[in-house]
């Protein structure tokens with residue numbers, strides 16, 4: 001095969017064969033197709049799409065680029081077989097749901113092998129958040145992961161270098177070539193990792209709105225349907241929810257402050273939207289794994305989920321009782337008017353948190369544990385002129401101005417009549 005021929009085929013809206021796709025992914029992983037050629041092919045895919053068969057072959061080729069984990073032998077310390085279930089979010093602002101969710105599901109005896117990622121652009125990364133906890137380690141060997149699943153029931157860790165290496169390389173290329181927002185590329189990226197991870201059941205939280213990669217409902221629905229089909233073809237019982245990402249989840253967007261909010265949820269409190277989505281996703285994950293009639297809301301209230309959280313953090317070297325790092329500097333943004341907060345834009349808050357240091361400008365940058373945005377009101381809340389609306393947090397105060405620029409126009413305050421708020425769980 002020839003890379004230029006393959007690029008021309010996609011450029012001219014042709015269909016690639018399974019052999020061409022397998023060759024392309026393998027050659028790119030080994031370095032015989034150059035970055036500029038793969039970038040051109042990605043752009044042709046973004047503009048002209050791929051059919052279901054091509055997406056399925058692209059996904060299979062990415063899985064075949066690395067190892068596949070196998071949890072079929074997983075047993076409790078007493079020797080009982082354990083089923084596995086997992087969740088994946090397509091990325092959002094303030095989306096800390098994995099933190100309370102993984103231990104919550106484990107309460108009911110189903111193991112959660114959560115391989116998570118780092119922040120991308122304005123969206124936060126689960127590993128970056130957990131690394132705010134003193135001592136906590138993201139990297140585990142496959143053996144350590146198995147042991148923790150058996151003993152604790154939940155693990156959140158980094159995917160090893162051997163898992164879908166084609167995706168790691170491709171993702172970094174897409175990030176810098178404007179080719180992240182393509183349904184075939186997102187669907188194959190997410191599903192190759194989840195299928196290679198070896199989970200038995202999977203719930204996809206597909207985000208819709210300004211803070212998501214898919215801004216509109218029809219595209220998010222198509223992404224969800226594509227991923228569910230890929231999962232089912234691979235024998236993974238997969239379901240998807242479409243959920244709102246037009247405003248941040250909860251009242252925090254950052255790293256340490258999101259851990260703190262997750263711990264509040266595990267202690268039976270926390271913002272109602274975070275609790276609602278955590279409980280709903282837990283129900284879906286358990287049902288997808290064949291467990292019916294569980295009551296996850298009760299396990300948040302009575303401390304069972306908190307017990308698993310503490311074991312899960314400690315098993316990875318973290319101290320669940322340690323004080324979390326706080327930002328050195330803060331600046332409060334006051335409400336410009338009195339009324340009802342009718343809009344708090346997710347993308348603006350995400351970009352502000354990112355610029356304050358919660359995210360990275362380049363792949364190799366470190367994030368600030370304490371940085372981010374703490375919100376004091378959510379859409380639907382009454383606000384008064386001159387009262388705090390948000391607190392910006394950073395160790396590097398020269399970043400306040402750029403963060404405030406990102407927030408210009410993020411907030412709308414209605415005098416009295418507020419349009420109905422968006423539903424959190426859309427479909």
Ligand code: URA
Nearest residue numbers: 090091185186189190
């Ligand atoms: N998350 C992923 O893992 N891959 C994508 O392409 C987009 C979001």
